Amino acid sequence: MVIAAPPRPGAGARAIDGATIMGALNEVPDPEIPGVSIVELGMIGAVDVRPDEIAVELLPTFVGCPALEVIRDAIANRLAGLGRTVRVDVSFATPWSSDRISPAGREKLRAAGFAPPAPVRPGRLLPMLDAAAAPVACPYCGSLRTTLENAFGPTQCRSIRHCADCRQPFEAFKPI
Amino acid sequence: MIDLALAPGLRTALAELLLTMADDEFVSGFTDSEWTGIAPLLEEDVAISSISQDELGHARALYQLLATVLADGRDEDALAYDREPDAFRHARLLDHPRGDWADTIARRFLYELADEARLASIGDGYPPLTELVGKLRREERYHRMHLVAWIERLAHGGTEPRERLVAALAAVGPDAATVFTPLADEPSLLEARILTRPLAAAEAAWRADLTGILVPLGLPVPPAVTPTTDGRTGHSDSFRWLWGEFTSVRRSEAGATW
Missing domain, CATH: 3.30.300.130 (Fe-S cluster assembly (FSCA))
Structure with a gap:
């Protein structure tokens, strides 16, 4: 026993x-x-x-x-x-990339009003400028008719976009 | 744990490289942070402030690395704020005052591309620097994109913006290559693969890069000047004033914790 x-x-x-x-x-x-x-x-x-x-x-x-x-x-x-x-x-041994944000993290960002970043993937220099390859959905209405207003935002990791459908400015995480 | 032991000579050479990189980022970041609140457009106010914040953050990380290499008891704040103006080793290009918007765009454009060529010259000889540079290069992409966009915008912006940009490039252009002022002991850095190419080779790459952007816009490429050894010493009155600004809080109460 x-x-x-x-x-x-x-x-x-x-x-x-x-x-x-x-x-x-x-x-x-x-x-x-x-x-x-x-x-x-x-x-x-x-x-x-x-x-x-x-x-x-x-x-x-x-x-x-x-x-x-x-x-x-x-x-x-x-x-x-x-x-x-x-x-x-x-540590910078593994450089942080926005590709490290988990699926749950991306969904929570979106729910908080921040568009999650487009995937960086190797070889793509600045996917945020390549709207055709990486459309960014408005976190409020889901429209893909959004444009980059400013690559820089209120914090280093965010940029500013505008939605043509719900006419809201919103913040998007920078792909990096 | 990686063995980071450095021979004394190599330690000195690495410290000089780190000091020049950190001072360049710090002085350029502080200079352009002066635009916060007074940039020509609100969107640009956000952008230049964010870029300046990036540069100050890069300087901080480089000073931290320098502090571990020097191991003389100074931390990153002591390195940034407790030196006399003559001990700074930023390039003469960054000695120019903030100036007007065209001056800022010309100076920062030339610097961003030079910094990119320098970062591309860092090898794998000192892993902490290699790792940091890998991260810095990701961030600097955004700076390059932004400055190239502004050069194009001013070049195509009608008579006055173009004239002012041309005048600004003429004013800072002769000092642009001072970013590549030869280091005292580049052979040791090359042998240790901390550098993969001499700074003179980085300068050639930078010049080709610049030419590819400026010539199609009909803008003057900075003149090729004979490399001088004094490109990072003998600072301007403008920098001495700036030094007084950025050290004022620190000097007001020695040893205080803010």
């Missing part, structure tokens, strides 16, 4: 693996678009769980993203209390 031994109380007792950490990080919202998480935006690279430390690789959407420190603190706060040191390494 096997009797399950109770776990030792205190730090490090619970089984923590990469999936646990990714699940927790999926609760960390983007500071500027709270409806979508940093995991859904593809900002988490590798997660390394060791007996005494959790190392998280954070991939900035843009090198100069001013929200980076806020995100770093939010990660540390969310993972605090797991009984291990939390280390967040900002």
Whole structure:
């Protein structure tokens, strides 16, 4: 007869693996678009769980993203209390691309009023200018009759477009 | 963990490369951030502000990398704000004042294409720089697109915009190639594959790129000048004033946390 031994109380007792950490990080919202998480935006690279430390690789959407420190603190706060040191390494080893945004992330962006980016795919320099190859749907009415107003927007990762059908300006994530 | 140990000579050479890249991005970003709120169009206000923010962010990442290479206790803020004006190593092209809109477009267009040629010359010899440059090049595509569009717009914009653009290109053109001022120890950087080609070769690529855009528009290509070693020293009064601006908050309370 096997009797399950109770776990030792205190730090490090619970089984923590990469999936646990990714699940927790999926609760960390983007500071500027709270409806979508940093995991859904593809900002988490590798997660390394060791007996005494959790190392998280954070991939900035843009090198100069001013929200980076806020995100770093939010990660540390969310993972605090797991009984291990939390280390967040900002990394460019895998350059963040808008192609990293998950299907769930794209849908949440759209629901929040931001058109998700067209796929970048290798070899395509600036898909946002190639309307025929990569039409951008209006996040409000779904019309494809939208035009680029400004490749730059209120944050580094967004551009400004206009919908000819519902006559709304809207923001679109830059393909990068 | 990758072994990032550098021989002392190579460390010095790499530090000079990083300092020139970071100072170029920082000074150009700060100069053009002066347009925020006063650009000719609201859409352009957003665009030039976003480009400037990108450049300041690039400078920050490059200064952070430089701080790890120097390992002398200075962080990115100390490198950006605690040096005297004469210690800056940005190119003389970026010593020119913000000027009017044509001046800004001419200077930034020449710089963006030069920066692109320089980034394309970075090899795989120092992985942290290789990785950062891979990311920077993605972002810089948008800058190039925007500046080329403005050159075309002013060139086709009627008599006055064209004349002002031509005058601006003539004013900054002779200093444009200072971005490629030879580094003190390029042979070491080439041998270590931190650079894949001498900056003189990057300049030739840049000149071909410029020619392909300016000549069809009937605009003057900056003159080829003999490479000088003083293209990044002896800064202008305009830069000295700018330095006073961008260090003013930092100097107002030494050691403060803002």
